[in-house]
Amino acid sequence: MDETGVDFMVLSCASPCIQGIADPTEATQMAVSINNELASQISNNTLRFGAFAALDMHDPSVAAQELNRTVTELGFLGALVNDYQQSGSGDNLTFIYYDQPEFDVFWQTVVDLDVPVYFHPRVNPDPVSTLLFAHAPFLIGPAQEFAATLSDHLLGLCTNGVFDRFPQLKIIAGHLGERIPSDLFRINEQLARQLPLGMPMQKNVTFYFQNNIFETTSGNFATDLVQFHAAQIGLERILYSIDYPYVSMQEGAQWIDHDLPASRVLSREEVLRLKRGLAIELLGLDRR
Template sequence: MLNKIALEEAWNIPDAASLGGFQPGSLAPKGVIGGDLGANLLDIHETRLQQMDENGVEFMVLSLVSPGPQGLANKAGAEKLAQVANDKMSEAVMKNPTRFAGLVSLSMHDPAQAGEELKRCWNELVGFVGVILNDFQSAGTDGNTMLFYDDPIYDIFWKTAEELNAPVYIHPRSATPEITEKMWKGREHLAFSTLGYANRVNMHLLGIITAGVLDRFPMVKLVVGHMGEHIPYDLYRIDHKLNRARFPQMRMRKDKLIRDYFGTQVFITTSGHFSTAALLCAMTEIGTEAIMFSIDYPFESIPNGCVWFDEHVKDTLNARDLVRIGRGNALKVYERLREGNGPHGLKEMTAAECDVGGLRMKDGEVEFGLYNKDWSRRLVKQ
């Protein structure tokens, strides 16, 4: 499929280490994740763009690599990292705004300050289409305090996000030192992408929903990656076990299930989870309108993610659903991407415009359903 939009794609600033930001060597030795992870994170307009062109990705929405400001327990340091990263993000994406946009990074130590930084980026800078929050905010002198955004004190932030129509992407991050010691010591291989990331993010997302945040702010949109961080697979049991008689104090609307928020206020992406079976499960549980394509570059391969979507998923879904997931839904959720709403100028496209289904015009072929170009002989696919 041509003209895909990818939404969970990481980037870093050159002076990240001096500001307390992500250092690639802290995750894995050089060469383990896609060659030179550090160089890939810094690059936007060279290798990244070349691979986008080669794989039918028209547009990427970039975000500061996790944990970003959420990893800094010091309030002043987290706010400075967010401000510097946002200024540099705007500058970087506006070098080519028809191919790139950014998500606003925020310190979440102070909900009011987070709202003000979001307003600054939304109204004074250019190139932003949403927000990235890397799960909980670290706080406290030892970094072990975890601030979660289902607390009512964060309503001032959610009010701002709603007023600005800024979708909030909740992305994984590493656990605190105390949780790492108590839960993951001796099983570090499970602490990150394998299990720990999803377990922490899905708890946080469900906490926000069941706290009634989406009911108080019905225009707020939340996005999570990695095929929904396990939630679609468990959705029956989640809804079944949120028994209102057992949990009468739960603040979520009493006439709604978790599944009712998907497709209107809650959305998932395919980032880093290239399983057709998992995608079909998600489509069955939450609907095509709640799912958007993403890659998770440079932690995942652009060609790998695109081959999966273009060659395997393409043969499984109807053309309209493929284009909705690959492009159309992103334009509905991230409205600033759309033509006339800013510098990016993206528009909705038909399946034919995305080279999916319909009449094919290549090599003079204009007949729908012409799988084998020779009428009399079966040709071998090269």
């Protein structure tokens, strides 16, 4: 961090973390243990480090309770979930998504605490990954699988009306929004055809990216896409992130400190807001 000019970093549990634990009791206990350990690790240096809570998402009430504890007692800045919650195994393997009405108790807690929830991707468990990518196994992971799976979950939040029920909800998606803002025209056009069929969504996906969803540059330092996405959803919805340790700190620093300013697609003030200004506001660092 010192070598690459990073003042503050938010730490979280690596994917799939709790979302890969199928047993609810084990998942709940592990989430509490991980959060306590993380709080202990950063307690002597909170000027440089913050934390996102790991949550067991089998039960929305349990998730809400742990989020409240970590924010109000441990000083965490929000939570990070690694896509859907895995449950069961074998023929009983199921995936729990957080876009259904039963999760409203969790989202209400998120809004009441005024913290963001970061949606991070995960590798699908076998046999799902193997079946989906048997024809091209090199697509498993960040090249395709991550964005394909997580974008489904993010769009599920939109189409199932989560943001309409909770208009103040703040979600963060990495990797420049898992490609969604690059395809908003087609997404909006096609989803508009579903409205007469009873789709709960009241606005369109562009609206939610402009009002509820933030994206980070984590692992996707594409200057032309930042410029395009700024035109689509607004630069005020984009913040800098590196995706360490999966992406090197040096790669991020080269882009944000040299390549992006040299491109002149953003003003000096806009680059500064991308680097730190929005993060300070979104994470409430100016209130700490």
